[in-house]
Every structure is written in structure tokens, then in C-alpha cells.
Amino acid sequence: MTLNMFVQHFINALGLGSLYGLIAIGYTMVYGILRLINFAHGDIFMLGAYFVFFSTVMYKMPWAVGVGIAILGATLCGLLVDRVAYRPLRSAPRISALISAIGVSFFIENLAVVVFTGMPRPVVQPPMLMKAFSVGGVRLVPLGLMVPAISFVLVSGLLWVVYKTKPGLAMRSISHDIETTRLMGVSVDRIIALTFAIGSALAAVAGIMWALRYPRVEPFMGIIPGFKAFIAAVFGGIGSIPGAMLGGLALGFVEIMSVAFFPKLSGYKDAFAFVLLIVILLAKPTGLMGEKLEDKI
Amino acid sequence: MTQYALTVNAVTLRFGGLVAVNGLSMEIPMGSIVGLIGPNGAGKTSAFNVITGFYQPSEGCVEFTHRNGHTETITGLPPHRVCAAGLARTFQNIRLFANETALENVMVGSYVRQKGRWWMNLVPYVFRAAEAEQAEILKNSMTLLERLGLAEYAHAPASSLPYGAQRRLEIARALATKPEFLLLDEPAAGMNPQESARLLAFIRQLRDDFDLTILLIEHDMKVVMGVCEHIWVLDQGTLIAQGNPDQIKSDPRVIEAYLGKEAAHA
Amino acid sequence: MIAAQDTRTRDNALTLVSVGLFCVFLWWVPNNLDGYKLRIINLIAINAILGLSLNLIYGMTGMFSLGHAGFMAIGAYVSALLVLTPEQKVQMWILEPIAPWLANIHTPFIASLLAAGVIAAFFGWLISLPILRLGGDYLGIATLGFSEIIRILITNFTPITNGSLGLKGIPSHTTLWMSYGCLAIFLLCMVRLMRSNFGNVLRAVRDDEIAARTMGIDTFKMRVLAFTLGCFGGGVGGALMGNLITTIDPKMFMITQTYSLLMIVVVGGLGSITGSIVGSILVTTMLEWLRIVENPVTIGTFEIPGIPGMRMVIFSLLLIAVIIFRREGIMGMREFSWSWLLGLGRKRGGAAK
Numbered sequence: 001m002t003l004n005m006f007v008q009h010f011i012n013a014l015g016l017g018s019l020y021g022l023i024a025i026g027y028t029m030v031y032g033i034l035r036l037i038n039f040a041h042g043d044i045f046m047l048g049a050y051f052v053f054f055s056t057v058m059y060k061m062p063w064a065v066g067v068g069i070a071i072l073g074a075t076l077c078g079l080l081v082d083r084v085a086y087r088p089l090r091s092a093p094r095i096s097a098l099i100s101a102i103g104v105s106f107f108i109e110n111l112a113v114v115v116f117t118g119m120p121r122p123v124v125q126p127p128m129l130m131k132a133f134s135v136g137g138v139r140l141v142p143l144g145l146m147v148p149a150i151s152f153v154l155v156s157g158l159l160w161v162v163y164k165t166k167p168g169l170a171m172r173s174i175s176h177d178i179e180t181t182r183l184m185g186v187s188v189d190r191i192i193a194l195t196f197a198i199g200s201a202l203a204a205v206a207g208i209m210w211a212l213r214y215p216r217v218e219p220f221m222g223i224i225p226g227f228k229a230f231i232a233a234v235f236g237g238i239g240s241i242p243g244a245m246l247g248g249l250a251l252g253f254v255e256i257m258s259v260a261f262f263p264k265l266s267g268y269k270d271a272f273a274f275v276l277l278i279v280i281l282l283a284k285p286t287g288l289m290g291e292k293l294e295d296k297i
Numbered sequence: 298m299t300q301y302a303l304t305v306n307a308v309t310l311r312f313g314g315l316v317a318v319n320g321l322s323m324e325i326p327m328g329s330i331v332g333l334i335g336p337n338g339a340g341k342t343s344a345f346n347v348i349t350g351f352y353q354p355s356e357g358c359v360e361f362t363h364r365n366g367h368t369e370t371i372t373g374l375p376p377h378r379v380c381a382a383g384l385a386r387t388f389q390n391i392r393l394f395a396n397e398t399a400l401e402n403v404m405v406g407s408y409v410r411q412k413g414r415w416w417m418n419l420v421p422y423v424f425r426a427a428e429a430e431q432a433e434i435l436k437n438s439m440t441l442l443e444r445l446g447l448a449e450y451a452h453a454p455a456s457s458l459p460y461g462a463q464r465r466l467e468i469a470r471a472l473a474t475k476p477e478f479l480l481l482d483e484p485a486a487g488m489n490p491q492e493s494a495r496l497l498a499f500i501r502q503l504r505d506d507f508d509l510t511i512l513l514i515e516h517d518m519k520v521v522m523g524v525c526e527h528i529w530v531l532d533q534g535t536l537i538a539q540g541n542p543d544q545i546k547s548d549p550r551v552i553e554a555y556l557g558k559e560a561a562h563a
Numbered sequence: 564m565i566a567a568q569d570t571r572t573r574d575n576a577l578t579l580v581s582v583g584l585f586c587v588f589l590w591w592v593p594n595n596l597d598g599y600k601l602r603i604i605n606l607i608a609i610n611a612i613l614g615l616s617l618n619l620i621y622g623m624t625g626m627f628s629l630g631h632a633g634f635m636a637i638g639a640y641v642s643a644l645l646v647l648t649p650e651q652k653v654q655m656w657i658l659e660p661i662a663p664w665l666a667n668i669h670t671p672f673i674a675s676l677l678a679a680g681v682i683a684a685f686f687g688w689l690i691s692l693p694i695l696r697l698g699g700d701y702l703g704i705a706t707l708g709f710s711e712i713i714r715i716l717i718t719n720f721t722p723i724t725n726g727s728l729g730l731k732g733i734p735s736h737t738t739l740w741m742s743y744g745c746l747a748i749f750l751l752c753m754v755r756l757m758r759s760n761f762g763n764v765l766r767a768v769r770d771d772e773i774a775a776r777t778m779g780i781d782t783f784k785m786r787v788l789a790f791t792l793g794c795f796g797g798g799v800g801g802a803l804m805g806n807l808i809t810t811i812d813p814k815m816f817m818i819t820q821t822y823s824l825l826m827i828v829v830v831g832g833l834g835s836i837t838g839s840i841v842g843s844i845l846v847t848t849m850l851e852w853l854r855i856v857e858n859p860v861t862i863g864t865f866e867i868p869g870i871p872g873m874r875m876v877i878f879s880l881l882l883i884a885v886i887i888f889r890r891e892g893i894m895g896m897r898e899f900s901w902s903w904l905l906g907l908g909r910k911r912g913g914a915a916k
Binding site: 036095099103107110114227230275281 | 627697719875879
Binding site: 349351375376377380381385386388392393394395396397401402404405406407408409411415418419420421431434470471474 | 752755756758759760761763764766767770771773774775776777778779780781782788834896
């Protein structure tokens with residue numbers, strides 16, 4: 001493999017990894033606070049991609065407007081999911097909420113089939129993002145660099161919110177002890193809604209960039225990236241935002257590099273993530289940066 | 298010479314930097330009723346968890362002597378093997394199988410001594426011995442419920458029982474494992490004075506009827522002083538005193554641990 | 564005591580009569596109903612077997628498993644590969660030649676069913692050893708991962724599985740007698756198992772694992788055992804399904820398949836054998852009945868076009884509604900008994916007077 005090709009794979013992996021990471025943040029934040037695997041999160045990602053497709057490709061809106069609509073729309077959907085399907089089950093056993101999450105995910109996917117039809121649709125990439133240029137003999141497109149850069153900026157911003165602002169403090173507090181936080185006068189439901197909003201907005205951004213990278217959208221496009229991102233969150237240590245990003249990057253590199261070096265494995269590409277999940281759950285269930293939770297006897 | 302049912306040898310339990318139990322040694326005579334007391338967070342339940350196999354001690358070991366004189370080391374055994382060896386326990390915050398009836402709770406306790414395998418129950422009329430054993434377990438469990446005054450609740454879900462009955466059911470379930478040694482974690486918790494007074498007689502009765510050695514953790518000093526022949530006092534993981542109830546009552550270190558320094562000197 | 568004896572005689576008589584009536588029904592059905600309805604009745608039995616086996620894992624023993632589709636896939640493929648004739652196999656493998664050792668294996672259907680169950684159980688056992696140390700939702704996601712891995716392996720092991728093309732022309736061995744016969748055996752075993760003390764032990768492991776360990780129960784061993792038995796059921800169910808539909812491919816065993824089983828178990832009632840049967844009847848017929856919304860409907864001169872995908876939208880809404888408004892399902896943890904049914908009738912009758 002030439003250096004040139006390696007750099008291309010590297011940038012490719014960085015892009016894929018940061019997308020996984022962006023989705024993973026939504027999983028990790030919700031799990032950190034509610035101990036719930038938000039199965040519908042991958043579908044919010046899909047909705048984000050569809051919204052941007054409809055606004056820009058079908059209705060010919062400018063990209064900036066389309067992106068705004070997509071983020072807003074996906075955020076509202078995320079909030080709605082929490083309000084309708086999860087909030088009534090806050091005091092129920094955790095598995096009940098999980099089954100509800102499975103139902104919601106299933107619902108959104110099939111509703112998408114009904115509304116958007118099951119056919120994959122091509123996304124037109126803005127030519128400006130695809131204009132290739134070369135640096136030291138390596139051919140690059142702006143999109144390839146834009147994805148990791150935007151992800152980095154968003155994650156930095158999120159970390160600032162979580163660690164430096166009052167709502168961020170409330171989020172961290174809820175993740176330690178929801179009841180005590182409630183007693184401290186924090187409006188727990190509102191903070192949880194905020195968490196869903198942030199996670200959904202990030203998923204929408206990831207969905208938009210995903211639609212640009214693999215230029216098409218389809219109703220089931222969120223399932224596999226969703227699972228993989230959840231695995232990335234577990235790998236990084238569930239509950240940890242830097243961990244989610246790190247896990248996403250690690251998964252992106254494993255997938256791209258193993259296929260780059262061993263092309264024969266390409267049929268098994270989607271299995272890597274699941275194998276990684278099982279290995280990590282057995283070797284270090286708390287992930288790279290997670291905290292230990294223990295049952296009290 | 299006194300024979301000891303349980304010997305705890307210099308057991309230390311650490312969680313990271315925190316020392317929950319620090320060099321605890323106890324020798325519990327066979328057939329006695331003894332107590333382990335101390336203020337909140339003294340490490341009593343941690344000591345229970347070491348003895349019953351839930352925690353591995355960082356140092357030290359626990360030895361158990363059967364009625365027939367056979368001695369084995371039980372540290373390092375998982376909880377279910379400790380139970381099979383003949384030690385049964387109850388929990389501070391009751392842990393019954395909530396969705397099952399009182400009778401079923403007790404039957405689960407018998408499983409550890411059951412010889413028939415699961416597949417013997419699949420086909421009728423083939424494994425007569427297993428079926429007979431099953432019937433026997435049902436009968437014995439019912440008898441056990443009757444002896445503990447729980448017969449009326451036999452077919453009620455465990456979670457629907459009144460509090461005191463739940464405590465007794467937990468003991469019944471422990472007895473169904475046919476133990477030689479019983480550990481009770483705060484049996485009098487949540488009981489009013491009349492109920493605790495009845496509990497005293499009940500614990501003695503248990504020891505005599507089932508030929509047990511009993512170790513209990515208790516906060517209710519009336520119960521502890523009334524029933525225990527020997528008492529160990531833990532404070533911050535360390536053994537600070539031991540002796541019979543009268544010695545413990547007058548020990549300044551014990552008073553200090555419970556009430557603070559000034560009270561001890563008053 | 565005499566009263567109890569009477570009740571038992573009455574119950575046995577009632578059971579015998581209803582089993583007899585049901586046999587008459589099974590004998591009547593093939594000659595009087597069309598193939599489509601026949602298939603639904605068949606599917607009810609198969610889904611009941613699958614639901615029961617998932618209920619054993621999740622409802623009875625409390626292990627949240629989302630991997631049942633994977634074990635169904637194993638069972639379906641094992642059985643299909645055993646009942647397909649050597650000639651059929653040679654014709655079907657187009658992309659790559661079939662593995663030589665596999666080409667000439669041919670067994671009777673019953674043997675293939677057993678093999679399907681045993682091999683699915685073997686994989687279940689193998690997988691359970693590492694992953695049953697996990698609990699709750701982590702277990703769910705890990706089992707889901709395994710079922711996906713199984714699917715990807717099936718897609719890629721072309722010499723054995725014919726890859727993404729799947730297997731076609733599987734003889735339709737799954738007759739009504741076959742599927743209901745299997746269901747009867749399963750049901751009998753489940754009832755006897757859950758009524759024995761072993762059933763109490765499994766429920767104890769579900770309700771409070773720490774207390775169960777204190778009671779001398781090797782909870783890990785129990786969970787492995789229940790999981791393995793459940794996977795056996797999954798394999799047999801998958802095999803029956805393959806021999807009913809006569810065509811299988813890896814896409815059939817996606818997570819959607821597990822969701823409908825989950826729906827059966829949740830709707831019926833977690834931990835209730837009766838519930839899984841009731842759930843299977845309801846969910847299977849509902850899924851078929853909902854096809855109406857996907858077909859065009861003509862009312863007078865108006866034609867309302869069918870909406871593809873609507874069936875699953877309604878299905879998923881129902882799943883959410885059940886979990887939010889009636890979490891314990893129809894039966895809760897209760898079981899059917901004649902006294903209960905007769906009591907119900909009497910209560911209704913009394914109210915009518």
C-alpha cells in the first residue's frame with residue numbers, strides 16, 4: 001500500500017469514525033442519565049438525513065436553510081419520542097422502556113417507508129464540497145476534511161456545555177442520582193428533554209453529513225450505523241462523551257483499515273462492530289473511560 | 298474443649314483504599330447464639346458478605362466445621378457453594394422472590410438438597426423417584442411454613458405478605474436449605490417492642506429445633522443482650538471488644554463507639 | 564380432599580374433551596379452508612413454539628435476549644440442508660460449488676428437526692458461556708449482536724449456505740399435524756418443567772439473583788441451561804418455519820423477526836405459558852389481518868389505494884401501546900386453569916341475572 005493510499009484511508013476512517021462518534025454521543029448521554037438504550041436514536045439520524053434531502057433536493061432550498069430545518073426537525077422528533085414513549089415509563093422496570101424504545105424505532109422506520117417510500121433516493125452533493133485538490137500528491141475533497149472538523153467543533157462545544165454551564169451540571173448530577181437531583185429543585189424532566197434535544201441535533205448533523213458522504217437516503221439507513229454507534233459508546237465507556245467520540249473513531253479505523261489491508265474481509269465488515277462489542281463487554285464492561293456501577297447487596 | 302462451628306481468621310476486606318473489615322477474628326462455638334454489633338457503617342454486613350462468599354477477603358480466611366466434625370475452608374467458595382456447605386443467611390433489606398408464593402419461596406430453598414435433575418420432570422411416570430422427591434419437598438415446605446406460622450400465606454405472593462411475615466418467610470426459606478449455621482442480618486429491624494420480644498423466644502426455639510448455630514447482626518440492644526451468649530463489637534471495620542452481654546454493656550470502648558467520647562467518661 | 568379429587572377428575576375430563584375437539588378441528592381444516600388460512604393456522608403453532616422458547620429465556624428466567632432470530636436461522640438452515648435432496652443442492656449452488664461433505668447428506672424430516680434444535684442449542688450454549696455474565700440491556704444488545712453475526716456468517720459462507728441467494732424448494736413437510744404435534748410436545752414439557760421445583764428456581768433467578776445464590780443455586784448454570792433450552796426451541800421453530808414457507812434466505816432472519824416474537828411474549832404476558840399461546844394467536848392473526856391496510860380497498864366506486872408498510876406502523880404502535888398501558892400483557896404471570904375459566908363464566912352469568 002502506498003503512502004498516498006494510506007493517507008486517503010486514514011482520512012476516510014477519520015470521517016466515518018467521527019460520524020459514529022457524533023451518533024454515539026446521543027446514546028451515551030441518554031444512557032448515562034436514564035440507563036436506557038435509545039433504540040430510536042439511529043432513526044432520528046435517518047430523519048435528519050431525509051429532512052435535508054427533502055428541503056434541498058426536492059424543494060431546492062439553499063443548503064444553510066436545509067441544514068437548519070433538518071436539525072430543528074430531528075430535534076423536535078427526538079423530544080417527541082422522549083415525551084410520548086419514554087416519559088410515561090420513567091418509574092417502570094428498565095426493560096419496559098427498552099421495549100418501548102424498540103417499538104418506537106420500528107415505528108419510525110416503517111412510518112418512513114409509508115411517507116418517504118422504501119426506495120433509496122440519491123442526494124445531490126454540492127459541487128463546492130466535492131472539488132478535489134491535492135496536497136503533496138494526496139488527492140482530497142473538502143467534504144472529507146469537513147466532516148471530522150465539524151465533529152471536533154461540535155464535541156468541543158458540547159463538552160463546554162456539560163462541564164461549564166448550569167444545565168450541564170444538572171445533567172451530570174442526574175446521571176449520578178436522579179432522585180436527589182429532583183429534591184434539589186432541578187426540573188429533571190426538562191433536563192432530560194434537553195439531553196434528548198442535544199443528542200438528536202448531533203444525530204441530525206451526522207445524518208446530513210452521512211447523506212453527503214454516501215450520497216443517498218433510505219428508511220433503514222439508521223439501523224446499522226445506530227447499532228455501531230451504540231457499540232462505539234459502550235467501547236468508549238457508556239456515559240462518557242469523550243469516550244463516545246474515541247469509541248467512534250476506533251470503530252471507524254477498525255472498519256476502514258481492516259478492509260483496506262484485507263480486502264477479502266469486506267463481506268464481514270458489518271460483523272466487526274458486533275465482535276468488538278462482545279469482546280469489550282467480556283474484557284472490560286465499563287469501556288475505556290466508563291465508571292463502574294455495582295449492585296448493592 | 299469447645300468445638301467451634303465457624304472460625305474467622307484475621308479477615309481483612311478492602312475496597313480500593315477503604316478498609317471495610319480490618320483483621321477480624323471470631324470463634325463461634327457450635328450450637329451457640331452470638332451477635333455482631335457496631336454503629337452504622339462498622340462493617341458488619343461486609344463481614345457477613347465475606348462469610349457467605351459474596352466478597353473475597355483481601356486477607357485471612359473463614360473455616361467452617363460441620364456437626365460431624367469435618368472442617369473446611371469456605372473462603373473462595375461462591376455463595377451457592379457456601380450455602381451447600383451448610384450456611385444460610387437472611388438480608389437486612391428483605392430479599393424474597395416477590396412474584397412467587399410463600400410456598401414456592403420455601404421450595405426454592407430446598408433445591409440445593411434436591412437430587413432429581415431437571416429433565417426427570419419432563420416426562421410423567423418414568424422417573425418415579427424424582428416425582429416422589431418432588432412431592433416430599435412440597436410436603437416438607439408446607440410443614441416448614443406451618444412451624445413458622447405462615448401456613449395461611451402459603452399460596453399468596455411473597456410481596457403481598459405483611460412485613461413481619463416476610464421476615465419469617467425469609468428465615469423459613471433459609472431453613473429449607475437445611476443449614477447448620479444461620480446468619481441473620483438485623484432480624485428485628487422494623488419491629489415494635491412486642492414483636493422483638495417474641496423474636497427473642499423465636500430465635501432460641503429455632504436454634505433448639507433445628508440444631509443450629511446462629512450469628513446475628515442487630516441494632517436493637519434488647520434483642521442482642523437478651524439472646525446472645527457472646528458478642529463481638531465492630532467499629533470502623535475493627536474489632537473493639539468482645540465478651541458476654543454484661544461485659545459488653547460496661548465496656549467503655551463500646552459506649553464510646555456508640556455514643557461518643559464524652560458519654561464514655563461521664 | 565374429596566372435592567379436590569373431584570376437581571382434578573373434572574379438569575382431566577375437560578382437557579381430554581378439548582384436545583379431542585381440537586384434533587377434530589385439525590382433521591376438518593385441510594379439506595375446508597384455503598391454503599392461505601391453513602398457513603396462518605400453521606404459523607400460529609410455530610409462533611407459539613418460538614414465543615414459548617423466548618418466554619423461557621426472558622419471561623421465566625429474566626434474560627433479555629434479542630437473539631432469537633439468529634437461532635431460528637440456524638435451525639431453518641440446518642433442517643433445510645438436511646431435507647433437500649442431493650440433486651436439488653447441486654442445481655441450487657450457482658455462485659460457488661457446495662461443500663462436498665454436505666452435498667450428499669439427506670435425512671428424514673423429523674431427524675432434521677431434532678438436528679436443527681440440537682445445533683441451535685449448541686450455539687446457544689456456546690454463546691451463553693461468555694455473554695450470560697452480562698445482565699439486563701447489555702445482554703439484549705449482545706444477543707442482538709450475535710444474531711447479526713450469525714446472519715452475516717450465513718450470507719458469507721456460500722459453500723454451505725448458498726449465501727444471499729438462500730435456499731429454495733424446501734419440501735413442505737410442515738403439516739398441521741406436524742406443527743401442532745411439536746407444539747403439544749413443547750407445551751407439555753414447558754408445563755411440567757415450570758410446575759416442577761426447577762421452574763420455581765428459574766423464577767427465583769429472575770426475581771432476585773443475589774437471593775437465589777444465597778439459597779444455594781448456581782444461578783449462572785441455571786441461566787445457561789434455560790438459555791440453551793430456549794435456543795433449542797428457537798431452532799426447531801425456525802426449522803418448522805423454513806419447511807412451511809419452503810424458501811429461506813438470510814434477510815428473513817433480521818431483527819424484525821425477533822421483534823414480532825417479543826411482541827408475542829409481551830402481549831401474552833411475560834412468564835406465562837398460556838400468555839405465549841394467546842399472544843401467538845393474536846399477533847399472528849393480527850399481522851395477517853393487517854395486510855388489508857396494504858391492499859387497495861374498493862368501496863362502491865371509490866378505490867382507496869393500499870399503503871405499503873402501514874401494517875408494520877400499526878404493529879409497532881400496538882407494541883408501544885401495550886408496554887405503556889398494559890405492561891403485564893394479557894395474562895400477566897397467571898396461567899390458564901379450568902377453574903379460572905369456569906369461574907369467569909359463572910361470574911359473567913351471575914352478573915347477567
